[in-house]
Amino acid sequence: MSILIRKVQLNGEVRDILVEGSLIKEINADLQMAAEIIIDGSGKAALPSFFNGHTHAAMVLLRGYADDLSLSEWLNNKIWPTEARLTEEDVYWGTRLACLEMIKSGTTFFNDMYWHFHGVARAVEDSGIRAAPSAVFIDLYDKSKAAEQIALNRRLFEESKRYSNRVLFALGPHAIYTVSKESLQWARDFAAENDVFIHLHLSETEKEVEDCIRQHGKRPVEYLHDIGFLGPQVIAAHAIWLEDREIELLEEHDVKLVYNPTSNMKLASGVFPYTKITDREIAAVLGTDGCASNNNLDMLEEMKFAALLQKMNSNNPTVLSAHDVFQLATAAPARVFNINSGSIEEGKVADLILVDLSDINLVPNHQLIPNIVYSGNGGCVDTTICDGKILMQNKRVEGEEEVLERAREVAFALTAS
């Protein structure tokens, strides 16, 4: 398939963009050529689509179900009992809804950790976007549970080969307080052998650090270092409560970190040490976390929270500019997840969006990136293209009504019982 996007704003200039197959074939001021699909880009700007670095996509089913609660009440009385009832079909429709929301708000990749791996992976396939799904791996330090989980993940890894290259199998050891040392070490070895990512929660709350010190006599990153877990395959979400020595270890092992500002604020977890992280050579990306603690998957909103939280926290309005935070959701995660997109250039994979410059939040348009980061939201996105295929045009996604209807049914059935 070929797509010609005519007369679109790209980096402040009017350009034609030709997409052939999955790639951006040519960018020029005026491409006089035929294409199967022509998109009128006038009044629109082209941008790379967004990467969501950490989420639990199907939790969108629980959006708005349990807010303003303490962490223990939220988890023990609301989230966990409901999640225990989830079927693979529920997760499929929940993830379809999440993918629809992501497509509508310009996101074409998410790094996921959730139950019912195949529910997630099938939804990603059917939605047309990309993801690195991982099954939640929890053994609670129980050897038989660990063996089950290892067997399950070996099987899922093999089975995941049936999916397209838009689905990147990853391991999802939940956190150090739910997964045994031996299982973490197994994950390290399996990831190295099979070249897959390891996605875990790390130092999200102060309590996690205190418990680790009590149990292991050291802080979480030191513990993970000492058991040999750290490495370039590790994608650690939250990474809030870090001392300088731990940040050095993360850099030394090329661990990747995910900043989740909205969730961190909503659950009062703490503040990601952005300036300390970026003073070093540590890759950081941005994520929304799940919808039960955000409560949406809008990466433009997340960018605004990300920048403003760091400005406030460092008492410096120049910290984490709009341009820098935009990179945390585009070029930086493209490098981290090794996907040849994240910017609009010839030869790159066509993962891109068109934003509507007549959107009320984008008028006037003195500078596009600050404008969409600080004033825009997902609703500014008009067209979403992933892997060279149009997933949304004129704000319409094929089949969206069915997804809304099925996801609503699943959500109400889940919480009605």
Added chain:
Amino acid sequence: MSILIRKVQLNGEVRDILVEGSLIKEINADLQMAAEIIIDGSGKAALPSFFNGHTHAAMVLLRGYADDLSLSEWLNNKIWPTEARLTEEDVYWGTRLACLEMIKSGTTFFNDMYWHFHGVARAVEDSGIRAAPSAVFIDLYDKSKAAEQIALNRRLFEESKRYSNRVLFALGPHAIYTVSKESLQWARDFAAENDVFIHLHLSETEKEVEDCIRQHGKRPVEYLHDIGFLGPQVIAAHAIWLEDREIELLEEHDVKLVYNPTSNMKLASGVFPYTKITDREIAAVLGTDGCASNNNLDMLEEMKFAALLQKMNSNNPTVLSAHDVFQLATAAPARVFNINSGSIEEGKVADLILVDLSDINLVPNHQLIPNIVYSGNGGCVDTTICDGKILMQNKRVEGEEEVLERAREVAFALTAS
């Protein structure tokens, strides 16, 4: 005019709402009656429209023009030189654009402080919403400037009587560091005699407090108390750097406060002491501040920032619930500004919105208020009614294209020079 909204969700039940003239005449399960306009409310929920407690509406012209700068560079090199070139016509179109953005995001009242009073007031009249515009009153401790400003405000007050009751004249003494004691005392007397509000900035930055202590030997609220300025007409924006004794004085004098979380985070000003304020009988409302420091006028986004900032700052996820923050933008400001709306009840003024329950951010809809506060944004609003008149239906505002076009022209001419 009469409007019948049929089968709309209201507080979790399906209702018909009859609007006659400017008032909500009747609410019932099934109103079998004729009306000049029938709105199909199915798939929608009715909510009170929003009040923006502090803004500089026409600054939307400078949205995205100067971000990520230090306060002094932002003001001295970018904002003030540009504002010095503003004409009344510029302010008119800037305010029209701001009103359009507010109507689209469900806001029907704003408390404003800006240059060219009549530019603001005419735009409010023509847009159909409500506002309390005030002319920026700055005398820089200069007696002849003070006399000019006083004469100007006396004249504007008289001239403002030509507008409808949707325009509430207010005084706008900018702040204690830009307005002399004598002018503040004049404002107090004029406000009391003429029953108008006094809108000022108060204790927005730590520097303002330090300068006040250096100049007057006391903190800002103590200074305002000692010169007899404080009273129930005073609406103080920001109110961040307050000691307990100052909070007592604010309560004693029934001063109203405006919390501006997004601007406060973006400019790294500090955190509004919400829990200390609401431990006392002090009225607090929510505002966006101007678009040069926000950068939009979306009160739903502001509610999310408001709640999450307080949760983070107090290390307690139960602080400032979605329901409480919703009140800060509806019922609380309706009381403060003495407008008989802010909730949907028979006999109230019809300032209300319909939100689209099929908006991707509102699916599923376990609880409407948490859903729109934490997941929604202004784009969820389908219909906006102010004073019994439909300003937006099906997301369309009459004449919006002209407003976008004219405001774009003004914005580019302003910043091109």
